[in-house]
Amino acid sequence: MMSKFIVRGGKRLTGSVKVSGAKNSVLPIIAASLLGEVGESVIIDAPPLDDVITISKVLESLGAGITYQDEVIRVNAEHITTCEAPYEWVRKMRASFLVMGPLLARCGRTRISLPGGCAIGTRPIDQHLKGFEALGAEISLGQGYIEAKSNGRLRGAKVYLDVASVGATENIMMAATLAEGVTVIENAAKEPEIVDLANYLNAMGAKVRGAGTGVIRIEGVEKMHGVEHNVIPDRIEAGTFMAAAAITGGDVYVEGAIADHLGPVISKMEEMGITIEPDENGIRVIADKPLKSVDVKTLPYPGFPTDMQSQMMALLLVSEGTSVVTETVFENRFMHVDEFQLMNAEIKVEGRSAIVTGGAELKGAKVTATDLRAGAALILAGLVSEGTTEVGGVQHIDRGYVHLAEKLSGLGADIWRISTEDQSTEKVSKKVASETEDAKLFKVQPTWV
Numbered sequence: 001m002m003s004k005f006i007v008r009g010g011k012r013l014t015g016s017v018k019v020s021g022a023k024n025s026v027l028p029i030i031a032a033s034l035l036g037e038v039g040e041s042v043i044i045d046a047p048p049l050d051d052v053i054t055i056s057k058v059l060e061s062l063g064a065g066i067t068y069q070d071e072v073i074r075v076n077a078e079h080i081t082t083c084e085a086p087y088e089w090v091r092k093m094r095a096s097f098l099v100m101g102p103l104l105a106r107c108g109r110t111r112i113s114l115p116g117g118c119a120i121g122t123r124p125i126d127q128h129l130k131g132f133e134a135l136g137a138e139i140s141l142g143q144g145y146i147e148a149k150s151n152g153r154l155r156g157a158k159v160y161l162d163v164a165s166v167g168a169t170e171n172i173m174m175a176a177t178l179a180e181g182v183t184v185i186e187n188a189a190k191e192p193e194i195v196d197l198a199n200y201l202n203a204m205g206a207k208v209r210g211a212g213t214g215v216i217r218i219e220g221v222e223k224m225h226g227v228e229h230n231v232i233p234d235r236i237e238a239g240t241f242m243a244a245a246a247i248t249g250g251d252v253y254v255e256g257a258i259a260d261h262l263g264p265v266i267s268k269m270e271e272m273g274i275t276i277e278p279d280e281n282g283i284r285v286i287a288d289k290p291l292k293s294v295d296v297k298t299l300p301y302p303g304f305p306t307d308m309q310s311q312m313m314a315l316l317l318v319s320e321g322t323s324v325v326t327e328t329v330f331e332n333r334f335m336h337v338d339e340f341q342l343m344n345a346e347i348k349v350e351g352r353s354a355i356v357t358g359g360a361e362l363k364g365a366k367v368t369a370t371d372l373r374a375g376a377a378l379i380l381a382g383l384v385s386e387g388t389t390e391v392g393g394v395q396h397i398d399r400g401y402v403h404l405a406e407k408l409s410g411l412g413a414d415i416w417r418i419s420t421e422d423q424s425t426e427k428v429s430k431k432v433a434s435e436t437e438d439a440k441l442f443k444v445q446p447t448w449v
């Protein structure tokens with residue numbers, strides 16, 4: 001069903017909001033479940049996201065048993081019927097490519113559709129393939145598929161990544177768990193989701209050391225088994241709520257947010273004059289003075305996350321002064337700029353940097369989410385715009401945010417979701433007039449139960 005978010009600006013957010021499990025943890029963790037030859041895996045705090053459905057469909061198509069209920073996913077991968085991942089699902093979501101490492105390790109061969117490029121950049125997979133080759137796999141490409149074969153078990157090796165790629169680190173780490181001997185990944189990505197995956201693999205019987213540092217050492221084991229695991233909270237969803245609190249001059253407790261995972265986001269917000277009070281269960285964000293502009297440069301973890309760049313830009317639009325936002329991770333991640341401009345923002349893009357003139361008087365407009373985080377950022381801008389903002393492209397937002405409209409309206413925002421089928425302007429304005437009624441009617445339902 002086609003739908004869009006409607007946001008009416010002007011409400012200060014207060015109260016408490018709970019963060020869901022991390023999308024970028026649960027996806028590799030579900031893929032890693034393919035390594036469990038004995039028993040079932042139980043993945044707790046699995047967010048009901050469209051991306052989670054997609055990767056579950058991939059596992060299902062491989063013959064694994066997979067069920068989802070109440071944010072718990074059960075995977076039984078004792079019997080896999082095929083080691084080929086079909087175009088149908090891999091094309092839908094890039095992270096489906098994460099099944100390649102586990103399948104290669106488990107089956108000794110795999111064939112998988114090439115993941116598409118996407119809006120934020122070309123996103124090559126050369127580093128994944130370089131790693132598989134180092135472990136002894138023979139790679140061939142043809143007809144939109146990649147085939148990898150190993151002669152018997154993969155063999156442990158040293159792999160130096162040219163870029164600290166999150167996906168390549170995960171894929172190679174998973175492939176290496178069942179290899180013969182020791183694999184060392186150098187210039188590995190250090191994201192908290194890599195550590196979560198390593199913890200999961202180790203509980204399954206793998207021997208992974210050093211996750212969270214630039215050098216990861218994996219000693220291959222013969223067999224792995226299913227386990228129970230709790231997914232870490234989503235640091236990007238948490239950061240998005242922190243930004244929502246800050247942009248509205250609010251006072252919000254983000255329950256489940258882990259300050260250690262949000263170092264650069266917290267530092268930048270503090271520089272902007274926002275009060276951040278972390279405790280052991282979450283982070284309180286208080287914005288009681290005008291925001292100051294800051295410069296931001298995205299970098300691999302522990303640098304400022306690219307997945308928070310557009311939300312940060314929304315904050316900078318309404319801060320005092322001029323800011324420079326530099327995107328170094330993806331080459332095409334400024335598409336929200338054009339949409340912000342429709343809302344009366346003043347931004348100039350020069351190469352990899354966007355120069356943001358603060359103090360904008362944002363005005364509601366019809367805008368489109370060009371990717372997941374761009375969508376979140378447009379909603380943030382809508383929260384402080386004059387009038388009503390309609391955000392289309394909701395399918396991107398559904399990839400990564402659970403019940404976003406409900407969570408924000410729980411903090412006092414005027415936001416709801418409408419179906420755009422047979423929708424006329426008249427119907428939209430009626431909904432604007434009676435948002436409380438409609439918020440109930442159009443509460444976001446998990447699409448997968």
Ligand SMILES: CC(=O)N[C@H]1[C@@H](OP(=O)(O)OP(=O)(O)OC[C@H]2O[C@@H](n3ccc(=O)[nH]c3=O)[C@H](O)[C@@H]2O)O[C@H](CO)[C@@H](O)[C@@H]1O
Nearest residue numbers: 024095123124125126127128163165166167168307329330
């Ligand atoms: C599901 C998931 O976890 N997604 C996250 C993951 O994506 P993903 O794992 O795809 O991102 P990578 O870390 O791999 O990409 C980082 C950079 O490395 C480049 N690259 C990557 C692989 C490769 O083989 N060759 C290569 O050149 C990419 O084009 C990009 O410029 O990390 C990104 C960077 O933090 C986040 O924005 C995504 O939300």
Ligand SMILES: C=C(OP(=O)(O)O)C(=O)O
Nearest residue numbers: 094095120307372373400
């Ligand atoms: C870019 C993102 O995700 P993905 O790698 O799944 O596209 C994101 O979460 O912002």
